Amino acid sequence: MEKQPGRPIRKGPAVTLGALALVGVAGVAPGVPGADGQRAGERGEVVSVVPVAAHSRAEVARALRAQHIGAVPVRYGVLAYRVTYRTVDPQGRPTTATGLLTVPSGGGHRLGLVSDTHGTMANRSYAPSVAEAARTRSYLFAATGRAVAAPDYLGLGEGPGRHPYMDTRSAVTASVDMLHATRTAAGLLGRSLTGDLYVTGFSQGGQVAMALARAVQGGDAAGLRLKAVAPVAGPYDLEGTEEPALTDGRVNDVSGVFYLSYFLVAQNRLHPIYKDPAEVFRQPYAGRVERLFDGRHKDEDIVRQLAPTVRQLLTDRFYRQLREPTGGLLTALRANGHACDWKPEVPVRLYAGDRDTDVPIGNARTCARTLAQRGARVRVLEVGPVDHFGSDRAALAGIARWFSGGAAR
Missing domain, CATH: 3.40.50.1820 (Alpha/Beta hydrolase fold, catalytic domain)
Incomplete structure (x- = not known):
């Protein structure tokens, strides 16, 4: 689930080849006319x-x-x-x-x-x-x-x-x-x-x-x-491993808050997890969380404006639901939890x-x-x-x- 490198949240392994000079790049296909x-x-x-x-x-x-x-x-x-x-x-x-x-x-x-x-x-x-x-x-x-x-x-x-x-x-x-x-x-x-x-x-x-x-x-x-x-x-294994790890200490707080917030906001557009962010997120986070995941904010800006822990991020009611998923949350977890349900040849x-x-x-x-x-x-x-x-x-x-x-x- 990796937050991408280059920001001060956590150091990643990416090679920064951008400092190297580009050589011999020429245009190939400028596009389909009228696409x-x-x-x-x-x-x-x-x-x-x-x-x-x-x-x-x-x-x-x-x-x-x-x-x-x-x-x-x-x-x-x-x-x-x-x-x-x-x-x-x-x-x-x-x-x-x-x-x-x-x-x-x-x-x-x-x-x-x-x-x-x-x-x-x-x-x-x-x-x-x-x-x-x-x-x-x-x-x-x-x-x-x-x-x-x-x-x-x-x-x-x-x-x-x-x-x-x-x-x-x-x-x-x-x-x-x-x-x-x-x-x-x-x-x-x-x-x-x-x-x-x-x-x-x-x-x-x-x-x-x-x-x-x-x-x-x-x-x-x-x-x-x-x-x-x-x-x-x-x-x-979202339902059996990753989601429980958000509340039992196996996932660190910074990553847990980031991943969970992103997941809830994005999945709510596909599954009915909440009608109002305040049903899930405490204030002041409820008033800003959807805006933060608009595709334009940097990771460090997102983390800076959210809670330091998952417990402080969520309402009491939804924190309990996180520990025992039901409704749209459970549907979202299960809809995206079958990557290993097959027999590779x-x-x-x-x-x-x-x-x-x-x-x-x-x-x-x-x-x-x-x-x-x-x-x-x-x-x-x-x-x-x-x-x-x-x-x-x-x-x-x-x-x-x-x-x-x-x-x-």
Whole structure:
């Protein structure tokens, strides 16, 4: 569920390659003439492809070393592009979304594909297609020789509207449509995809990765073959692990207040959790919480204007409901809690750190048990006594080597 790096709330692992010089970026596809974000069109149809970054092999390797990400087979430089494409909103209405396509600057013309889904971000400008600091994972996997599709999700990056935070269904549709758009965009860049798909993601994106893999295996991404799945620190078990951890001390207060506020505000647009914010939030927070999650506020500004603890954030009545969910809250938790309710036919590794106080490791363990009950053999790789962002740093090199070494051969 990860609040993105670059703000003073908590330090994250992102590589800040923005200080490095861009090299050789040229326009590719300026856009579809007359394209209208609300016009009905084919899901996954490309509206535009815009170059946003280019880095040499040495620059990528140096930046990854500076972040202590570990031994990674950096073979190529990277070229990154913002892709705008057609998709649907949570109600199935036509809209557009953006995402980052990254390709190696050398190597073969036919590329395998990695889907990388990002963690929690409240400010739309923090999304991968816009913010250099959010591109670490994309650069890493592209530097090993694959194309990387990193969706911004709905309402982030340059997509319209507000982000439906933790709405798994719309995150999956936006991610699937980004995969389709990536195939077209790669062709515009003179590259083609082999059809092999490797799925990963961190934090919120870890949960999305599991749900996306399920959709791909079920046939939702025609032409792509799921090969392996490797999410990191995902909140897979909202009802049984993540939500109880907000009140029993396993989730730290700053993160708990941020995640819970964001979840309630976003989910209330999809499920009837409250009619008036004052039914859920104490004053003065009730009067400002919805405005804070408008996609324009920075994380530190949001945290500064909310309560220091979950207990101080919520009314007595809703705090009791949080401990024993009912109504719209329970509906929201259950609607977004089935990412592991399937039987993968490919290798799956769940990465987690045992000192994570954002997304406790119990999420991964519960996910593994759920998958095992359906007949799947899944490994939980405990990456050591590290916190939330530390779990990603510790996992990334291993995931890159696993994907590069033929995870599904």
